Amino acid sequence: MPRLKHIGFVLFDDLTQLDFTGPLQVLNRIPGIKTHLVAGRAGPVRTDCGPFILADTSFADCPQLDLICVPGGWGVDAAMEDAATLDFLRQQALGAQFITSVCTGAFILGAAGLLEGRQATTHWRYHAALSRFGAEPVKARVVRDGNLFTGGGVTAGIDFALTILRELYGEALAQAVQLGLEYDPAPPVDAGSPDKAPGPVRDAVEARFAPRWDAFLEVVDRVTVKVDA
């Protein structure tokens, strides 16, 4: 069993609030754990839901993390090109036991050069783009490749974190946390993946993502040139 003491979530403006809150709520239940919300500087971070999150640790003040988790969101575009974020991740990755991401946070790991040759997953809409970072995209809600755990979009972070608990601490702790959080999902609709959603629903969701897609790929092009160089 690993001895995880410090877990850090890497925050940046315009992240998706549930991307890190799901795993935070689950991983915070590891006995003796200390959780850090880390950003360039401590203080308020804007999410897609509002100005609601406080980073409590700056990159400079952050201890060596045993597990790093990078969430996703619209802010990933900027974060992929933020030198301080990438330097922090590369430095921390040298000493961390586990590197992880939820949703499009995988692309920030990619920009830091941490996905090369690794199996990984991300939000379904962005999945194929993982190969741009030398990763092998795997269609699964949670993917483990050695010390790299990646989760699918947003709510996948809960399954992702329970998988980490189960693999690192065993079935019983994962079950106990699941029961405590009453995680017995019963969605009132059944359209949680593009295969299940009706066509018009897919189109409506696509209309939210489409206007941002070209800009995202432009950033990917720029940062992958740097990774390759």
Add this chain to the structure above:
Amino acid sequence: MPRLKHIGFVLFDDLTQLDFTGPLQVLNRIPGIKTHLVAGRAGPVRTDCGPFILADTSFADCPQLDLICVPGGWGVDAAMEDAATLDFLRQQALGAQFITSVCTGAFILGAAGLLEGRQATTHWRYHAALSRFGAEPVKARVVRDGNLFTGGGVTAGIDFALTILRELYGEALAQAVQLGLEYDPAPPVDAGSPDKAPGPVRDAVEARFAPRWDAFLEVVDRVTVKVDA
């Protein structure tokens, strides 16, 4: 279709972070919605995960909410006896279209006198205690009784919020939000309710709740006397 413009989550120290973040992430996708995190005063609120949340609106500055959502957590004991919180809820309830809670947030509604004669649910461990507030406990992940929506423990908040979307805005919006959030749950363990969890797992979880149970009931006794009076 209702015209919800202002949604407010009522925050208090030691709430459970995912209790309100699940619904926040879902309800924030209602077109044209303005979300408020409301507390006695604007500023940092401590959650069970750390000092990570910022209330952006004080009770005094909060506009009339169209939908109020009260999350749960260990801090419910104190919130049930906090006059400012209860006054805020009673006042807002006079003009709100919908009153809602997730997890043990139901007991704060109860303490404000808002559950009398209503069907409701809460976290499984606390479920039977709903009757102390004159509510009719219903074993379901989400319960609607007129303008009152209540959800089960913690993660039930996601199903709760999608149910609100479906009932108020129709199937298509609920599906689109579900797909955007990739809510296609696949827990790696299957112990999300007391019926499904192995005995030793139930015992381990019970051991977390048991030390707090008597104190909780003492508060319930005190505040129900006031409600009845």
